[in-house]
Amino acid sequence: MADQEKGRRRRRTKGGPPSGENDGAGLGLAQVDSEKIDDLLEEIDSVLEENAEEFVKNYIQKGGE
Amino acid sequence: MAIPKVLGTETEYGVIIRNRGHHHQALAAAAVIDSYPGGPVRVQWSYEHEAPGSDARGFGHENFGMPDPDSALINSVLSNGARLYVDHSHPEYSGPECFDPREATLYDKVGELVMARAGRVVQEALPPNQQIRLYKNNSDGKSSSYGAHENYLLSRQTPFGKVIEYLPTFLVSRQIYTGSGKVGSENHRPACSYQITQRADFFEEVVGLETTLRRPIVNTRDEPHGDPTRYRRLHVIIGDANLSEVQTFLKLGTTALFLHAMEDDALPSALELAEPVKACWQISHDLSLSQPVALAEGGSITALELQFLYLEWLSEYARRHLDHPVWTELLEEWEGVLLDLEEDPFRTSDRLDWTAKLRLLEGYRSRENLRWSHPRLAALALQYHDVEPSRSIYHRLVERGAMRRMFTRSEVERAERLPPESTRAWFRGTCVSRFGASLVAANWDSLLFETNRDGLVRVSMMEPLQGDRVTAGPLLGRVSDPAELIRELGKKNG
Numbered sequence: 001m002a003d004q005e006k007g008r009r010r011r012r013t014k015g016g017p018p019s020g021e022n023d024g025a026g027l028g029l030a031q032v033d034s035e036k037i038d039d040l041l042e043e044i045d046s047v048l049e050e051n052a053e054e055f056v057k058n059y060i061q062k063g064g065e
Numbered sequence: 066m067a068i069p070k071v072l073g074t075e076t077e078y079g080v081i082i083r084n085r086g087h088h089h090q091a092l093a094a095a096a097v098i099d100s101y102p103g104g105p106v107r108v109q110w111s112y113e114h115e116a117p118g119s120d121a122r123g124f125g126h127e128n129f130g131m132p133d134p135d136s137a138l139i140n141s142v143l144s145n146g147a148r149l150y151v152d153h154s155h156p157e158y159s160g161p162e163c164f165d166p167r168e169a170t171l172y173d174k175v176g177e178l179v180m181a182r183a184g185r186v187v188q189e190a191l192p193p194n195q196q197i198r199l200y201k202n203n204s205d206g207k208s209s210s211y212g213a214h215e216n217y218l219l220s221r222q223t224p225f226g227k228v229i230e231y232l233p234t235f236l237v238s239r240q241i242y243t244g245s246g247k248v249g250s251e252n253h254r255p256a257c258s259y260q261i262t263q264r265a266d267f268f269e270e271v272v273g274l275e276t277t278l279r280r281p282i283v284n285t286r287d288e289p290h291g292d293p294t295r296y297r298r299l300h301v302i303i304g305d306a307n308l309s310e311v312q313t314f315l316k317l318g319t320t321a322l323f324l325h326a327m328e329d330d331a332l333p334s335a336l337e338l339a340e341p342v343k344a345c346w347q348i349s350h351d352l353s354l355s356q357p358v359a360l361a362e363g364g365s366i367t368a369l370e371l372q373f374l375y376l377e378w379l380s381e382y383a384r385r386h387l388d389h390p391v392w393t394e395l396l397e398e399w400e401g402v403l404l405d406l407e408e409d410p411f412r413t414s415d416r417l418d419w420t421a422k423l424r425l426l427e428g429y430r431s432r433e434n435l436r437w438s439h440p441r442l443a444a445l446a447l448q449y450h451d452v453e454p455s456r457s458i459y460h461r462l463v464e465r466g467a468m469r470r471m472f473t474r475s476e477v478e479r480a481e482r483l484p485p486e487s488t489r490a491w492f493r494g495t496c497v498s499r500f501g502a503s504l505v506a507a508n509w510d511s512l513l514f515e516t517n518r519d520g521l522v523r524v525s526m527m528e529p530l531q532g533d534r535v536t537a538g539p540l541l542g543r544v545s546d547p548a549e550l551i552r553e554l555g556k557k558n559g
Contacts, residue, residue: 040462041425041428041429041432044461047458049444049456055083056443057440058081059079060209061081061154061211062153063210063278064152064211065153065302
C-alpha cells in the first residue's frame, strides 16, 4: 500500500453546467469522433445479424433468477 | 477483524434458437448444459443444504423458492469447481469459490468460454436454418430480466441491519462503473435513449427476499453454504453481467473491500439515501453523471461524488489493514476509472462496457443517421454480448486492442480445467477430475460418493477456506481411489 498516498490525486471539479438531457440529442456527452471508428463500424456491418428487425423482435426471454 | 472475502459469481445467460418458433427456451437451455464438452461430471445437485427461502432478517417464507424438480436433473459440476445448470429456463454458470476479486474475475470469464463451447455443439445438431445464440447480458429489452449475481462471505456476527443500513448507497452508486449499458428503458421507468445499466429498471424495493419479482437492492437470502453459526453469504443481485474483465474486477473488488471495511466498522457514515429505489434508476439514466440524488439527512450528492468518498475511505482502510497486492491494483483501477468518468465518460471506453457500447452506437447512429429506436442499433447492442467470439462486438474491440484484458486466452482455458487453489473449490474440482465416476451428488458444501465398500458417504465441506491445495493436496496425493479417500478422511476426523 506504499504508493497509495503518492498516487492520491484530488478530484477535479467539473466545469460548465450539467447536462442531464437523455433524449437522444447529445446524451450529455462529448460527440464521438466518428472518423476514428469508421473502419470498426464497417467491420461491425460485416458481422451484424441479418434481418435485424426480426432478430431483435424475436429475442424474447423468460425472466430468470 | 473482518473475515476473508471468499467470493464468486453466478450468471444466467440469454439463449435463443433463431427460426425455431416460440417456447423453446427451456429446451435450448437444457441442450446447452447437456452439450458442454469440457469433461463435466453429470451429477445430481443435492439441495439438502440449500434454502433459498430462508431470510437473513430472521423469518422464513413458506413455499418460497422451491427448486423445480426437473432442473435438478440437468446439472453438471465441472473440474474447475463450477456448477453448470438450468435455472428458470436460462443456462447458468456458477463459478467456484475464489480467494480474491482477481481470481473471481478470471473464473467469471470462464463462463463465457463454457457457453461458447456448448453452443457450438448444440449448433452442430440443429437444422441449417436454425442458429443458437447465447448472450452474457441481463435483459431481452422487453421487460424480462435475468441475473448476474455476486456472492461474498460475511461473518455471522455482522448484524444484518448494518448491511441494510450501509449497502444500498454503495450498490446504487457503483452502477457508474458496473453497468453494461442498455438501449432504452423497461419496466415502466421513464423513457430514455440509452442508460448505464441493464438491471436498474427492475429494482423496486430496498430490502427483500425475492429475486424474480419486486427485486430488492439488498437481497436477504440467508443460505450460507457453509457453517451457519460462523458465516453468511451475502447475495448481491443488482449488478450487470460484464464482458469487460477490468469492469468485473472493479465490481467485485470494490464491493469486497467495502464489505471488509463495513465489517470492521471503518466506514465513517452510512450515507443513506432518501429514496434508494428512485436513485437506482435515476443514476442509471443519467449519462452525464451530474444529477444529484437526495440524502436521507438532507442535501444531495452525485453517484460520482459518493464513489470518490468511498475511494478515499477504503484506500485508507486498505492501507492500514490489507497488505495483498490485489488491493493496490484494485485501488489504482478504481481511482483511474472515477477520474476518467469525471473528465469524459468516453475515456473509459477501453474498460467499461457501457461506454464502449455507447461509443459504437453513437458512431453507428451518426454515420447511418438512425433514430435511437432503429432495430439495427438494438441488434448491435445485443450482439455486443454474444458469447461466440466470431459474432461478438465486444470481441471485435478486444482484437483491435480497443478493450483492455486482464487475462490471456491460455489463462482462461487453464481456469476452465483447473479449480482455484485457495478454497474448497480445489477439493471439489479435483475430486471431479479424479473420482468423478464415484460422485453421485454435489453441493457447495458437500460431496456425496458411492463406493462398493462403503455405499453412500457424504463428505462435508462447511469451511469455504478448507479443502485448498496446500492443506488437502497431500491427502489427495496419497490416495488412489475414492474408498481410500473416505478411509483417510475418516481417520482425520475420527
